Structures are given as structure tokens and as C-alpha cells.
Amino acid sequence: MNSLGLSKEARLAVGRRARGQNTLRLLRNALRTPRGATGATLVAIVVLIAALGPLLASGSPTGSPGLPFENPTEGAIFGYDELGRDVLTRVLHGGWTLLLLAAAATIVGVGAGTIVGVAAAYFKGLSDGVLMRTADIVLAFPQLVLALLLVSVAGPSVTLIVFAVALAHTPQVARVVRAAALDVCERDYVKAIELFRISSWRVIFGEVVPGVVSVIMVELGLRLTYSILVIAALSFLGFGLQPPDPNWGLMVNENRIGLSQNPWALVVPAGLIAVLTIGMNTFTDAVARVLLGVDEIAATRAGMTTPTPEPK
């Protein structure tokens, strides 16, 4: 919208005229795009169901009023599951733990990854080598496998799940943040502040981190989606919350047997997970696209090493 379609450098120079890198503005702009609006709506729907579900549901999610895999009736619009429990009630109760755990794991993982990535980029040398080699080791596992490994040790506990998933995120986030931070650290404005002999960590948090905020935001979105996927998969495999507690991922697995009798028992929780992740991914995609229009990262790729005067 403000690019004027000039050469890449020119477009960036013009884009930079936009006022600062305001996070809220970014999100608002993303919401204005069709993808952003669709994604956000989908997410909102599912979050509302998950959050408000327990309040709206009548009856207990563990009681067994009906026959196993009985088809939908008047009182139970989705029928009953393998143990004769009301599917709707269980669905309404089964979402919020998933969201909570996913959010916690994401925040911890992205936070840790950011610190590691920025430190590695700024200090370079030995710290960089050590941090990144350690990251490589953690990254050498398929991430689900890592979580499984840890779960096999101590059993399925909630804290462990959060820790395992966060651990799986950290090195990936560290890699991405490090790459972006390396660009920022090479910029003259960081060197200019260093020349004032300001301490390293103040430079990092004052100059470098704000420069990678846009990258972090996109990573947050992607990692959150991924957290949901992993935790749902873990629950599906039976390593999440244990029965009889309702849990969307677990419900999908529990009700596979009755797929031909009452598919709703499986389709509803699976569908909710799907809508959530699709919405999240779409919205994150919209945010990333908005960023590409007003972009620091692309600016560094254009290479500010050769002086580029303003648009010709």
C-alpha cells in the first residue's frame, strides 16, 4: 500500500517511512487482510468454546448416561462415546487444558530460544559455538520423539509435557532468532551504541531484541500452532492427560474404534483441533505477509552495505 512499486531498496526506504515497528499496528494490519480475519475468527471460535465450555456444559464429563457409541439423540446432539459418555459435554470440557499447556510451552520455549539466539548472535565466538552445538543436539531428535523420551522417564505429568515441548521449541527458535539477530548486530546503529561503551546486555535488550521482535512474533504464532499439534498428538498417543479426564486429543484416539458407529465422537474433537490449528496458521501467515511489506529482515537482505541513496 505504501510501496509505490519501486525497486527493492526503494520500496524498503519508503516502507521505512512508516512509523516505527509498532506491534499493535502490525496485528491490526494483519487483521485487516482476508487471511488474517479468517484465521483470527477461527481461533476465536475455538478458544471461546474451550474457555467457556466447562461453564456452559451441563452434566459431568465422566458420567455415563448412554450406551456406547449411541447415535445422536435429542439430549445428546453428538451422541455418546465408547464408554457411553455424552460427547458434547466431554468436548466442552476437553479443550482448555490443551490451550493452557500449549500456551505455556510456547511462551517458555520462545522466551528461552530468544535469549539463547540473541546471546549467540551478539557474543559470537565460543559462546555461539557452544550454544549452537547444544541446540543441534536437541534438534537431532524429531521433536515428538524427544517429548516421548522425556515422558517415558517420568510418566505423563503436566509440567513434564510443558517442559518437553518447550525444550523442543528452544533450539529451533534460537536458530531463527540468531539468524535475524546476526543481521541486526551488524548494523551500524548497534555499533554506534557499542561505541558509547554501553554494557553488552543493555545493548542486547535495548537495540538488538527490538530489531528481532517481528521475527519473534511470527515464531510465536508458528510455535503455538506447533505446540497444539504436539500436545494433541501426545494426548492422542495416550501420554497426555490421563483418562477419564476429557481431552480432545485423547478423545480422538479413544473413539477410533467406534468410527463406523458414531463418528461424531471422534469428528467433533478432531475438528475442533483442526479448526484451531488452521486458524492459527492462517493468521500467522497473514502477520508474516504484513511484515514483508514493512520489513527489517528484507532490508538486511537487500544489503545496506552498499550505500543506497533514496529512490531514483
Added chain:
Amino acid sequence: MTLAAAAGEQSLLAVEDLHVRATRQRVDIVTGVSFTLERGSVLGLVGESGSGKTTTALAVLGYARRGLSISGGTVSFQGRDVLSMSPGELLDLRGGSIAYVAQDPASALNPALKVGHQLAEVFRIHQPEGQKRIGSDRLAALLTEVGLEHVPVVTESYPHQLSGGQQQRVMVAMAFACRPSVIVLDEPTTGLDVTTQRRVLDTVRSLCRSHGTGAIYVSHDLAVVADIADHVGVMYSGAMVEVGEATQVLGNPSHPYTQALLAAVPSHSRRERLRGIGGLPPQPGQRPSGCAFAPRCGFVQPACSEPVPLVARERGRLVRCVLPNGAESAQPAAAANERSDDLGPDAEQGVIATVRDLSASYGTVEVVKDVTLSLNRSTCLAVVGESGSGKTTFARCLVGMHSRWHGEITIDGRELPAALSRRSIDDVRRTQYIFQNPYGALNPRRTVEQLLDQPLKHFFTLSGTERGERIGETLAAVSLSGDMLDRYPGQLSGGERQRVAIARALVVEPRLLICDEVTSALDVSVQASVVELLRALQQSRRLTLLFITHNLPLVRAIADDVVVMSAGRIVERGSATDVLDRPQHEYTRELIANAPAVDFSGTRDGSTSR
């Protein structure tokens, strides 16, 4: 009467009333550009940022970049209008009859393909009925023509294995390969050393002469254009404001903008005050309906607010101005003092900094070797050299950015350790550094006020009000108004940003200011104001300046003393006038000889010597 008719049918190319617009925003980038190109001659297309010269040059090939579209005008070539050709005809035209040389050869050459392959491609596209395998001797002939040696090595190399100069010559060879009638060169020598630039310019000129090719040479560098062009077209804010013979346009400019531009170019031969142009060029979409230069023009009249056409004057010159006889000859630029330390009895004397046997290295490679010099208070020392001379590394050692060196650096009486962290906070404060690139030197997420406040808070203990006062004073000192305070760098022009960078350095009251090619990324008119600002600051605040540059006329304009570096060593030193007028060392002489100059020194009294 159209240009094509006016110029007669001998013109190789005639551009008439060209318009290019930004498609989505519906805003004109280029408005009403007209010029002709003759066989075997070079037309220099000159302009600053935002003038639209590159867009115009690309339009000659019928090409517009993404988001732009050619919306009007004609480009007459060999009896046809390029702008109404079909895509297939355009493919034949480009590279075959009209060729293009890009600004940055490193990006314009495909990194994954060998150079020889890319060269041969031009033949494959335009002369496919020739032999299937392009004979290597044909390629060899091409490369020799542009002055490249070791031809077999070059053809087998990938672009990244060649130097900048070699890459650019390959581009020139590619352009001349099919013997086109017209060549468009877009700032082809930006980023090249003066010596390499000289060779490329000579090559282009001789090839044009020998093949009768007409060339359009786009540049922001008036000196280069003066050197190579027979005709010159000056563009401002998307329009052609003056076009004619080079000696006429550059020696006796008619349009006020051309005049102002020339006044901003530092002289090759004497030390003068440079004159910038106040204000900024308008953004596309915010151009006034009349003459775009009117808001900044010293000769503005009421008639300037109406659209002004390009009008033919004597000797084929076209001018877009209401003044009937052109701008009156401006005053010759005021001569500046020979030296700036001639400041009277209360000027500080003595030496502010000494450097002894400084040698610095990157890894195992030594880039600065045994440099010894002393810097006098309140003077300006220029450090001149081409890339690889070690001048930037030297400056970085002084300021603490580079710590792998040994030798002795003493500033203001204190010997400085190599590592910045071991220097005292006061030492650090007294030496400030200005970076080359104003686009990278300011944190885009901070307002101007925050940028200036940060060093104040760090170096001094002052109350908020006191800091605010100092910031206000410093802003005024760099000629920026108070409402800049809450703007972000992204909202400022290059010149304004550089001023903010200077203010940031000034606000902590340094003694020594190191300027590392601070005007290389700026337009000529902006460069002039920044240089004059530095000169004024030097006087008013008794600052010592260390001015690093490769631009010799600029040295003459601002420096008292000069040190010439080559391959890490100082090869010549002395006062600016001495070194520039009577160079002793071979290298200095070559540097001076190779630098192009806008020096129509006779023309101010009417004659046209060069």
C-alpha cells in the same frame, strides 16, 4: 513540433513526452521527459535521488519495474515506437538493438552460471542461426575488447570469483556483444575505485566511438558525466529540466536547478564554500502543479505555478523554465579560508592526537602497516585512499571499534588501550564517530529525541530539563527544527538522518570527530550542506575533524591537511593544497589524474575550455 521532427531523422533515438506511473497509487513517477540521442554520442542523464532517471532509462527499453507502468509518450527507434511493440518484438530489441548495463554487476550476473555461459547467452538469444556452440574465440574477442586479460580463466569463472571491475567489464562486453545501436548504462561505476572507474569509462567511450553506438549514461555524479558525455540531460522530480550539449549545460547552465547542482559540486581546483539546496524534492504524488523546483528556487516567479513546458533555446538546448534568458550567472562561489585553524588568538594550538607505528590486522592479514601521524587541534585532516587502503580500519582503531592492533595511539594526552572496554568513559566520550550510511546508523525504533537522549544519559548526570535544553541546542546547531524530535528515522531523508547522527555525536561535546565517508551515500546537493555544516561546527566548537574519503575535490573543500593511504601505508602527507596541487608520490598523482572533474574552468567568463 515534436522533438523527433525538430532533431531531424538523423537521431538514433528520440524520447518524446515520456510518462511512467506507479500503477496502484496512480501517481506519476516520470512526467514529460524528452530527449534525443545521436549516433556515436553519449548522453549523460543526471539527477539526484527521486529524479526518475533510472526509471526513464529502463523505459527506453520498454521496461518498467514491478508496480510501475509506462503510461504515455513515445520512444522512437529505427522508425518504430518501442512503447507500442509487442512482447516478442521487445525480446528481439532488448540485448540485440538496445542493450543495458546494470548498476550492480554482482547482483546482475547470475551467481550460479559461469561467466562465459552468460556472455554466450546473448548470442544464443539474438543470433541463434550462428553455430550451435559459440566459438570461444568469439567470446575471447569480446572480452579483449573491454580490456580483460586471462580470458580463458574469466570465462570459466563464476561471477563471485571476479573483482568488481572485472564484473562490470563483463557486463559491458555483454552489452556490446551484438553490436547494438543504443546502450543504456545505469550508474555502472558506482562502487568502483577511481582507477577502475577511469578504465571502464574509457572503455565505454572508445567502444561507442568505434562502433557508432549511442549511449545513455545515467549518473548522479556530475564529474563522471562531464568526463564522458557529449550531451547532458538534467532531471528533477521526474521531469527533464534541461538538456543540451554538455559544455553548454555544465558550463553555462540555464535552469536554476542545474546551476544550484553545479554550485554544490566541490571544485577540483580551488577551495570554495559549497552550496547545498535548501528544502527537499517533493515526493511523487505531492508535486506542485507548476514547476517542481519552484519551492526551492531562488528565481521563482508567479508564472512558475503553472505547468511549464520544455522549450527549445539556442543550439538545440531544451529548458523547462519561465526565465527567458536562463538564470543569471550566479555569483562565483565564495572562496573559503585556506585553512580553518586560522581562528585568531584564542584558538587552541598544539597536537590533539598522535599515532605511532600503528599496525592493525584482520585475522592473519595486516591491513594497516606502521602508520604514524599527528593531528593538530581544531584542524581537519583528510585520510584519502581507495578501498583496501586501510583507512577505515585505521579510523576504527582510533575509536576503539577494532582492537587487533599494536602501536601507540594518544588522544588528548592520554594513551589509549586497544580494547574499548579498557578505555575510560571520558576517553570514549571525547572521540566520536559518524558512520557512512545514514540509513543504518540510527535505530529505526527510536525517535530523534530518544536517540539524542541516550548518549546524554550515559555520559553525563543531568536533569531531564538540562538534557532537553542540550538536545534543543544541538538540533539547532545542525539546522534541524524542534519538531524533528518525535519523528522516527524512517520519516527522515538521508541528509536529515546524517544530521541527526552528527547531532548525536555532538551532544556529548567531543573533541575529535571522525567522519567515515559520511557523504558518500548522499546526493551532491545534500553532501554540500552536510560538508558546510561540518565546517561550520568545526569552527564554532573548535572541533578536530578526521575526514575519511575517496573524493578528492571534497578534500580540497574541507581539509587542512591530507594523508594518502595505499595498501595500509601512508604514501604521502602534507597540507591539502600542497598535496593536491603538487603531488609527489606516484600513487597520489595517479589518483588525481584518474579522478573525473566538472571543470569547465574557462566557462565562467564565457569561453568553453575544458
Added chain:
Amino acid sequence: MTVESQGPPALGVDVPVPVPVDPGSWRAAHPLTWLLVQRLAIGLLTLVGVSMLVFAATMLLPGNAAYAVLGQSATPERLAALEAQLHLDQSVVGQYTSWAGDLLRGDLGNSLVANRPVSDLLRPRIENSIVLVVFAGVIASVIGTLLGVLAAARRDGVLDHLLSVVFLTLTALPEFVVAIFLVMIFATNVWHILPAISPVPPGTSVFSTPDVLVLPVATLILVVIPYVFRMTRAAVIEALESEYVEMAVLKGASRRRRLFAHALPNAAAPIIQVVGLNLLYLAGGIVVIEFVFNYPGIGQGLVSAVQARDIPVIQAAVLVLAAFYIAVNIATDVVALLASPRRRRART
């Protein structure tokens, strides 16, 4: 898994900080060999690190490992035998070295559940998983790349938008959802032409009943293809937007020439990286897929082992998967470097 960052695939080729190289040294003269050696060394070190992590995780169980595993059936003899097998009488470091030593000799221990050598149990499973990975990997890579190039060449066209939306959606779906969706369509609810689970009697080859391969492979393809598509498309678009392609336009090159002679050679390296990453995702994906379809591969083996706390099997399976990961990383790095002349030169 299937959702990845928008940026360049952060594979082993992370952005190195340039280290000055003495132009006369051996390193500068043989940059490719040096890089290969470097990568192999790092890979080996990583593998060692991985083994330590695996060891730490499984051996440092709270409480006595032996009890935890055997539970009720812990007779003194069995306890003693188990302790000897797990080297629990030694110090931690000693345990690790013994275990690592065993591994290097090819002794993966005995399964605690089946009381048979782990290698016997895992070998057929590894073979079965390889079948899945190879089929899915090849098909997904080929189709994904072709579609990606097509979408990039006709950017913003109907096909491009359609494919982008479809794949964006697909990439966000959990694998088990995709799997079950396919099962519902082809096996249980809509049609009944394929088996819902893939039991393979032990001792028989998975090819004897090829039906059981179809749904698992199809699921894996669907899970992985969006990524290949998006990265290929991005790489080709980036090449097409480059200055050297603009130069090709100004040389008079046709669209075909620009795409095939100029853009694709530059997109080759990123595409190779994507194909490599593709394989890695598959390695992670087979865990859930094999579980859903009850397919006797290493993924399902791992899940069962975790459920039963069968430590030696867990260790072996994780190590195999990690080693696969590392090997693919190295191979991809090297091939990508071969395809990109600029990166071959030593960083000077």
C-alpha cells in the same frame, strides 16, 4: 513437524560468522573437502551428545530403575540380572561408558518386555519404516517440487492461489487428523476399499499385502507435501524476483529461458534443502502414523516401548532416529553446497 518457519530452512547450514582464512592454507585450497570433514566431525559429536542425552533421560529415573521397570514381578534373581544388564552397579559415568561401549559393539541389549535382543526386534521394524519413508518421500518431493515450480511460474494466478490455500490448510492439520480423515473416507465411513489398519504378520514382508501401505503412505505424503510446495515456490519466486533475472529480461530472454536457465539453477540449493527437511519431517511423522495404522515400524515400536517402559528399546529406537536425522542433515548440507558454487568457496 509440518509447520515451519517462513524463513530459509534452518538446517545444518546455519549462518556462520566469517572466519578469516589464510589464503595459502590447505583449507582455502580444498574448501569442499574441508566442509565435508567439518560437517562429519560435527555430526559425530552431535551423535555423541545425543547418546548422552538419551542415556541421561532414561537411566536417571527417579527411584530404582529396576524396580520401576519390573514392577510387581521383581524377584531377586530377575532384579540382579536386570541390574547387571543395565550396569546399575557402576557409577554414572561408568554406566555411560559401558553402555556406549556396548552400543559400539552392536549390542543393543535385550528388550525387557520380550526378553529378546533389541536388534532382532528393531531390524524388521526399521526396514518397514524405511519403506514408508522412501515411498512417501519420493512421491511428495517430486509432486511438491513440480507444483511449487508451476505455482511460482504463474504467480498470483488461479492455480497458485488455489494450491497455496489448500496447502496452507493441510499444513496446519495434525497428522492424526489427516490419517483418520483418510481412514474415514477410504476405509470406514464413505468407501470401504482399503484396510483401516495395517497389520503385518511378523516374519512376512510388508509387500505381500501392499494394500496396507496405501493409507499410511498417502497420509505421510499429505502431511509433508505442503512444506515442499511452499519452500519450492518461495525459492523459485525469490530467484525470479532477483536482479539477475531482471537483467535476463533486459537481455531479451524469454520467460522459459528465465525460468529454466536462470531461476531454477539458483533455486536448486534451497529445493535440495527442502527435500532433506522433508525426510526429517517424515521421520517424526511416522510415529503417529504407524500408531494410527498399527503399522509395524520403528515409530510404533517406540510408542509401545514407552508405554511399557522398555528402556533398552526406547534408547535404541531414539538413537536410530537421531542418527537418521543427523545423517540426512549432513547429506543435505553437502548436496546443497555442491549445487551452489558460491557457497563452496571457503569463507574468507
